Amino acid sequence: MSNTISYISPVGMLGGGFTESYFNDAVARHRVDFIAVDSGSTDGGANNLGADLPFNSREAIKRDLQILVRTARRHRIPLLVGSCGGSGGNYNLGWVHQIVQEIAAEDSLDFRTALIPAEVDRDVLVEKYRAGRIRALKHAPQISESTLRETRRIVAMMGAEPIIAALEGGADVVLAGRSSDAALFAAIPLMRGLPAGLAWHAAKIMECGGAAVAQMTKPEGMVCTLTEEYFELEPVSPDQSCTPVSVASHALYETANPLVMLEPGGAMHLEDVTYEAVDGRRVRVRGSRFEEQAYTVKLEGAALVGYRSQVFGGITDPAILRDFDAWFEQAKAGALHAAVRTYGQETVDSCSIAYRVYGRNAVMPARPAGIGNDHEVAVLLLVTAPSQELAHAIAYQTGHTMHHFPVPRWHGLVSNLAFPVTPHVTDLGPAYSFVLNHVVELEDPLELFRINYSAEYQEA
Incomplete structure (x- = not known):
C-alpha cells in the first residue's frame, strides 16, 4: 500500500x-x-x-x-x-x-x-480570560484573574x-x-x-x-x-x-x-x-x-491548599458495627470538640477535617442494595491545615479522641481503632488541588x- x-x-x-x-x-x-x-x-x-x-x-x-x-x-x-x-x-x-x-x-x-x-505565560492566559476565550468544563470550579496569576503550576x-x-x-x-x-x-x-x-x-x-x-x-x-x-x-x-x-x-x-x-x-x-x-x-x-x-486545549492548574496528615485505623468491634452510623457521628462530634477545646475555634476553622469509612461508602457515594459489612470497617481521618505542624497536631488530637471514644454497650476505657502502622499519625506534606478544569480557545x-x-x- x-x-x-x-x-x-x-x-x-x-x-x-x-x-x-x-x-x-x-x-x-x-x-x-x-x-x-x-x-x-x-x-x-x-x-x-x-x-x-x-x-x-x-x-x-x-x-x-x-x-x-x-x-x-x-x-x-x-x-x-x-x-x-x-x-x-x-x-x-x-x-x-x-x-x-x-x-x-x-x-x-x-x-x-x-x-x-x-506551562503557559500567565499574562497570555489573563488576556484570553478577559476576551472570553477560556471556558469551564463540567463541574469546573469558579476562577478569576487571580486564579490564573497565582496558581502554582498551570499547563496546557x-x-x-x-x-x-x-x-x-x-x-x-x-x-x-x-x-x-x-x-x-x-x-x-x-x-x-x-x-x-x-x-x-x-x-x-x-x-x-x-x-x-x-x-x-x-x-x-x-x-x-x-x-x-x-x-x-x-x-x-x-x-x-x-x-x-x-x-x-x-x-x-x-x-x-x-x-x-x-x-x-x-x-x-x-x-x-x-x-x-x-x-x-x-x-x-x-x-x-x-x-x-x-x-481548544485543556488547562490544568495545581494550587497549594495546605499540608496534610492522616490517621488510618480499622474497627471490628461488633458492638460498634451494629449501630456504626450513630456511634460514628457522636465520635466525630467528640473529636471536633476536643480539638476546639485544645486549639481554639479559629485555629480549627483554618483546617479541613475529613473522614472516609472503607467498607461503608468510601469508594462509591452509596452502597448498592444487598451489600453490607458486618465484619469490619476502616476509618481514614485526613486533616488539611495551613502548616504541617498544625495538621499533625489536629490529626493526633482527633484520632486519639476517636480511638478511645466510648461505646454504648461498654463501660470504662476502650480502644476502638487498630492501627496498621506506627506512629499512627502520618504526615503527607504539601497538598495541592486542581483549580482549573477549563479549555482555552x-x-x-x-x-x-x-x-x-x-x-x-x-x-x-
Whole structure:
C-alpha cells in the first residue's frame, strides 16, 4: 500500500517496564516508523504537578528510556515522549531531559532533541480570560484573574501540531510537556496525510501500550499498522493477543462517551466502527471518523491548599458495627470538640477535617442494595491545615479522641481503632488541588507552545 505506517507503543506509562527482547524484535520485524510513549496522567491528583513530583522513580524512567533511545537511534526513527515526568510541568520536562542527556553521553549518541514546554505565560492566559476565550468544563470550579496569576503550576494539554512542528524542525527525540495522550501517537500519521479518524482512534488505543489485549497480566507494548482504509493492532508479547472485544472495549476506558471522544481541534466518532479478527492475535479496525471543531486545549492548574496528615485505623468491634452510623457521628462530634477545646475555634476553622469509612461508602457515594459489612470497617481521618505542624497536631488530637471514644454497650476505657502502622499519625506534606478544569480557545495550535532544541552529546 502506498501510504502505510507502523509504530510501536512499548508500555502504557514510561517507567512501567517492558520486556526488552520482545520490544526490539517487534521494532525490527515491523520496521516501525517511530516509537512513542506516554509519561503522564492526572490519575495521581494535583500533587505531581504542584509539587514537581515524577510518577515513577528516576531508575525506572532511565531504564526504559535507555532502551528506547538506543533503539530509536539504531534504526534512525523518531522517539516521542509526552507529558514528561508525569504531570508535564516545566520542572518535570527538564528532569526527563537531564536523563536523556545522561543516556546520550553514556552511550556516545548524537541526536537533536526538541523540548516543548506546556506551562503557559500567565499574562497570555489573563488576556484570553478577559476576551472570553477560556471556558469551564463540567463541574469546573469558579476562577478569576487571580486564579490564573497565582496558581502554582498551570499547563496546557497540547495537541498534535506542536509535535509535528518539532519533527519538521529536525528533532530526532521529542520531549513534550503536558500533552494529549492520543496526540503523541496521531502526530506522525497526520503529518503523513493518513485519515484523521483512523489516526486519532488508533492513537487513543495505542497510548495505553498493550492494554487492549484480552488479558494484560504484565505490562508490554503494542504495534499499530495504519493504512488509508484501516488500522491493525498486534501485541508485542508473543504470549498476548487482541480480540475484537478487547479492542472495542477500550473505548470504555477513561471516556464519558465511548462513541464520541474530544481532542484538540475536533472529535473522533466511533459510531460506525467495525472490529475484525485477522488471526488469533491481530485485530483490524475500520470506520473511524474525525470531525473538526473550534481548536481548544485543556488547562490544568495545581494550587497549594495546605499540608496534610492522616490517621488510618480499622474497627471490628461488633458492638460498634451494629449501630456504626450513630456511634460514628457522636465520635466525630467528640473529636471536633476536643480539638476546639485544645486549639481554639479559629485555629480549627483554618483546617479541613475529613473522614472516609472503607467498607461503608468510601469508594462509591452509596452502597448498592444487598451489600453490607458486618465484619469490619476502616476509618481514614485526613486533616488539611495551613502548616504541617498544625495538621499533625489536629490529626493526633482527633484520632486519639476517636480511638478511645466510648461505646454504648461498654463501660470504662476502650480502644476502638487498630492501627496498621506506627506512629499512627502520618504526615503527607504539601497538598495541592486542581483549580482549573477549563479549555482555552486558540487561533493557532502553536500559539501557547514554544519549541526549544538541544544537541545531545557533542564530543569535543
